[in-house]
Amino acid sequence: MSTALLARVKDEYGSVRDTLPASVVGTERRRSALETLCAQGLPATREENWRYTNLRVLERARFAPTLTPSAAIPELPAPLAGFSRYVFVDGVLSSSPSIAAEAGISVRSLRAGAAAVTLESPPIPALPEARLALLNEAFATDAAAIRVQSLAATQRVELVFIASTAAQMGASYPRVQVALEPGTRLALVERHLSTGDAANLVNCAVQVDLAVGSRLTHYRLQQTGSRTAWFDTLEATLAKDARYELLAVSTGGLTARSTVHVRLAGSGAEVALSTAALGDRLQSQDTFALTEHLAPQTRTEQTFRGIASGRARVAFNGKVVVREAARGTDSRQSLRGLLAGPEAEIDVRPQLEIYTDEVRCAHGATAGMLDESMLFYLLSRGLSPEVAQRLLKWAFLEDVVSRIELPDLRRRIEVEIAGQMSEADSLKELLG
């Protein structure tokens, strides 16, 4: 199957090769990515870290990108105060609703660039879990390149990626490159939406490079349509004393898979990765998150809260690797899944590999049903069983959602999650 599929990928690449912008990814690099992918093969569910992903959607997909993105900009969520917004439709910057950048930061669409100006990033060791990023590299039609230079204040950028209905004729490849210079700060909101209810294929690749002492707060919201297949690879490298707060909320898509690879390369670097995933009906939500501790005194905090209802499958595979040099590592994992239906499935898996001494690694993982005594307490106060259950699901996710430091964004996510959980007005009312 995989061989035939790869042959098709190559064919499709051949047919669109000349139309792909070299300013986004150079031709040689595209070809090399495709070769590596062919050598490694596409992911398969027999592989340990892909077993919870629905990969069958790839068999029916067209891999070549949509070359004529829909011109119509769909209705966008209300803008966030203080954020500069950039909208990409089917992976390509759609200029009209986008706002110009401010001083101290450059935000560019690489498609518009004349020459190849791909960010120079340190080579990241090939990770088998990250190989769908190779597909993005081969087919990418645009990239948002963000570089923060100013120490003055926290810069704020919102990227909105929309898979439009036209994408049923091809895939879309959102691509983001973020580089923070020493000591700078950025708050980045990255949203993935779709228009209509087409069976889009989205394959997103994000690269984050944090220099000494820089700090990135990164909110990622995956809210694509109910038939979308959403694949995602995020690779981040942190220098000394850099701090990365990554908060992901995944509610959309028919099948969603996120691979997150964070390398703590400089001493004192810290990553806090918080993920909330909601699955209902036949959805699958799968995250594989790997943190590599490569330097001393580095810290990881992984938090996962997932709820599976209907016949959904929600999985989180959190791996922490502590390399020889990473003495004094502190890593904590708190992974919890909630089963909200007799046919739903939760898979939470903490993994630890430690190759040095003097480390502190704590992990906890649970999967279970709603707490009966909490449920009864709410009923005894007059709440209906439906509202009580929703409230408890809601409360379960709060461990992650409450970490959103922007009140406006937090409130919106709360309302959206409430909506996703088919909330009646009753719960929205509770949100005040």
Added chain:
Amino acid sequence: MLKIDNLHVTVEGKEILKGLTLEIPAGEVHAVMGPNGSGKSTLAHVLSGRPGYQVTGGSVTFQGRDLLSLAPEERAREGVFLGFQYPVEIPGVNNVYLLKAAVNAARKHRGLPEVDAFEFLTVVREKMRLMRMDESMLSRGVNEGFSGGEKKRNEILQMLVLEPRLAVLDETDSGLDIDALKVVAHGVNTLRAADRSLVLVTHYQRLLDYIIPDRVHVLVQGRIVRSGDKTLALELERRGYDWLTGEAA
């Protein structure tokens, strides 16, 4: 108000209440006392409709209705309140949200519009002062990180806000120091009214120094073995339960 007739209740196959009969008229405060394992908490739970308690015989009538046929949330909306012996912590569910949701659920049941948010907060703040609770507790998760005493005060706060017809307080005095006990008792006393009944389930007489009951019942091995006025509680304090346990056999 409440009429319990020959109630038999089984928990996990074991009969705990064995023909309990008790009547509580409107406007009265009754204390149900008894040794450990006599069935006091079972009585409180079965009145609130907690799952896992199987009624095998008898009846409970509340304001002329068959209480046992109602779901827990319906009982609450009809005005039955259970003050838990061990209130659960529900992190992530805000105290004030729960209070408001509870009040609105009852109002909707009675065909009334939802409370005005501002007026509601004013009322809640006033009751919090009465319970000597810090206002910051409103925005915290339900009972989250509360001390034992704070949890019990929060139960009484909920009761004061909900203004039930019938309140069953399950060992509300346990784990309270004397100051907290006085605050809780004061809160309960403000709710005494002609159209309201209170059932105090307690192990010790101490609470009854501050909330004077109209009647005292002694529950032993699943039955009421003796009833009397407040002096019965004092007698129990002096003599213990041993002299009554023989009467249950």
